[in-house]
Amino acid sequence: PSSSTMKTLLAVVVFLTLGLQLAEGLDESFSQIIRVGKARVSCTFSLSYTSTSVDLSQSSARCSPKNKRIKSTTQTLTAPSGYVFQVTMSINKPNTKIVKAEITEAPEKETTEAPEKETTTSKEETTEAPETTASGEESSTESQEGKKVTTSEESLPGDWVMVQARGQHDNPGDYFEKSLAEYKAGFEANGESWLGLEKIAELTASGTWELEVVVEDWSGETKRATYGDFSVGTGPRYQLTAAEYDFSSTLWDALRYHNGAPFSTIDQDQD
Secondary structure, X not given: OOOOOOOEEEEEEEOOOOOOOOOOOEEEEEEEEEEEOOEEEEEEEEEEEOOOOEOHHHOEEEEXXXXXXXXXXXXXXXXXXXXXXXXXXXXXXXOOEEEEXXXXXXXXXXXXXXXXXXXXXXXXXXXXXXXOOOOXXXXXXXXXXXXXXXXXXXXXXXXXXXXXXXXXXXXXXXXXXXXXXHHHHOEEEOOEEEOOHHHHHHHHOOOOEEEEEEEEOOOOOEEEEEEEEEEEOOOOOOOEXXXXXXXXXXXXXXXXXXXXXXXXXXXXXXX
C-alpha cells in the first residue's frame, strides 16, 4: 500500500443470493442471539420470503441450548441481505416454531430482476491469500469515527486472507452448524471453508486489520461492506471487534449488532 502505515487486510467472502426485489422468493439462513429477560439462546433461522412477505410453511428455526424454553417472544432479526424481520416464535416447546413473521425493513437499493433460483450460489474460491491484489483508482472516504479509509474500484489494497467462504455447493444446508472445537480448528469441504478462530486471533493480535464482506447475487452483481477495525480476541471467548463501518459500502451493516460479542456455537453459548 502507498500509505505510510502498512495495513494488512482481511477478506471474508460470503456469497449469498440477494434478490432484493423478489418475485420468486429467496431462501436465506443466518444466526442471531435471542434475549428474553435473563435467558439467552443462539438461534439459526432459515427464512423463505419474497420482497413483501415471509412463507412460514417453508421457514424454520433451531435454538440452543435445548434446556432454555420460552413460550412466546417477538424479536427483530437482521439478515445478511439487509432485510429486517419482526418474528414471533416459541423456543424449544418442545421444538422452536415461528408463529408469525413480517418484513419491517428492506435494503435501500433494490433491483427489479428476480434471481433464477432460490438457492445460494458462489464462484469457486480458494482459502489461500493471493500474492497481489487488484488495482484500481483509489479514493478516500470517511468512516463513522471520522477515520480516512482508502478504497478502490476493484478491491482494497493489501494482502488478503480468506477467513470464510460460503455458497451453493454439495455440502448440507447445516454445514456451518459446528462445535466450538471445530470452529477453533477451522474446516473446509467442497469450496466452503472457515479459517479457524485460533488462526484468526493469532493473525489479528498485532497490526491493523480491515474486514471486507463481499456478497454476490445470481446476476453477478457484488456488494461490499468494509470495516476499518477488525480483530478476534483470544480464547475462550474469541470476542469480535468489527468497528469503523465504511458508510460508502454498498452492503448493509449486518455486524453492528455483533460488535463486541463473544463467539457462540451450537454447543457453547458464550453470550
